[in-house]
Amino acid sequence: MKIDVVKVAKLANLPLSKEEEEKYAKQLSQILDYMEKLNQADTLGVEATSSVTGLSNVMREDETEVCIPIKKGFYVTKGVFQDE
């Protein structure tokens, strides 16, 4: 197996059942085998792309604005969870 599923699940904070561990080990190894393709691509001297439109260090005016209304010192929002 290419991938240590138990270790990766721990890194990702994902609780997995034994069956899931086995299933994902098989499926992810198959997917990673496919990724081997990338080794054929010649990327010598090629820079990595992390952003496509060339924007960098985007700033806005350093001014505050009302984000969530404050009443009596508390942020006022509607309920975030529906009733059980």
Place this chain on the structure above:
Amino acid sequence: MLQKEYFKMNDLTLIEAIRALREKKFSSVEITKAYLDRIKKINPKINAYLTVCEDEALKAAERADKLRDLPLLGVPFSMKDIYSTEGIRTTAGSKVLDKYIPPYNATVYQKLIDAGAVLLGKTNCDAWGHGASTENSDFGVVKNPWNLEYVAGGSSGGSAAALASDMTIFEIGEDTGGSIRLPSSFCSTFGLKVTYGRVSRYGAIAYASSLDSMGPMGKSVEDLSLILSVIAGKDERDATSSYNKVPDYAAGLKKSIKNLKIGLPREFYGSGLDGEVKDKIEKAVNVLEGQGAEIVDVSIPSTEYGIATYYIIAPSETSSNLARYDGIRFGNGREVFGDEAKRRIMLGTYALSSGYYDEYYLKAQKVRTLVRKDFEKAFTKCDVILAPVSPTPPFKIGEKINDPLSMYLVDVYTVLVNLAGIPSLALPCGFSKTGLPIGMQIIGPQFSESLILNAGYQYEKATNWRKEKPKL
């Protein structure tokens, strides 16, 4: 009101609905009710809507009937359930968020309601946008209105199915690796994946942040153009949104495409492409040539690396984005993630982990540069590129769900566009022998939305595939 007149309202394009509302043929409340009725009748068969906000919609429609002069005043619409809508449940198709009600609005939603549009509800999708068939939705698969045994495509499957079955007038989808274009193609509707940064991502639940593109889906190219002019533009809350000026996209249509150079990338038309899809695109090429376009051969050599590159970069980013769902701030814990979300979190975590970062993530980012350069080079030889959206017509529900890699391969013609950050318009180009929709995409350089919309508009006028409707 008679049932017959109701159906007429459900049949309208956005442009037609706006005109009829301005001419007072019916009120916003009347057309909103017509759509809510249609949803009640049709949605149980299709499962396109996850949440229908009837009360809010009727209130918004009543308000709209008292206002004047807004670009989308009184028009009912729906959104993929990844857009934060204040006070209205937003799930991203995942049970992790099954009871989450956002306390604020996504910029795209705010712009649409400011323009007078009326939200009918939120539509189904693969959880977190992970998928090509909506079979990864935690709330059940969306069925294709053209044949209920087939998938509607994904991840914005609910969006396209709602449009095809006339349960909405327009939709806002989201495209990270084909999620607007694939369902548009599978349901015979229109969808635009915009240039990265053209539309604000603020308030849209993130899948892969360097690829996510918000965009309109609708019933005609003209509809998409009008919506795009409303939703596009710089947003201080999304640092990656573009400062480029937003033109009046609808006014830019109706130009002749005489001498427009259309490139056909030879790698897209190889052995992996289904014969019927190829045949329909060849027919579309003939139509475009008949309108004066010039066809040129181009090459995107990195096509073969598209899937591998995308399925390293997107899961890496999603493993980071989904780390925030830890059961503390958003309700349910991480054990609630579905199968595909777990797989992508694992894949991304692995690709970013110490010892594997260079081999996978960094390598994929370098290949992403090759993809961008291939398109830049192709666009020195042609103005736009014409390509299939999917290698096959829609597939059957259940056909690929147990083989994740085969599902990933469906995205072969769409992911390259996201990796390059360029825009692409998906539009219908015919039907298979068994009556399933087939679509194509017109791809352009960055910020060339006007150009590809105009080319799509000319093709749509010459063919009228949009007049075809599924029997439900």
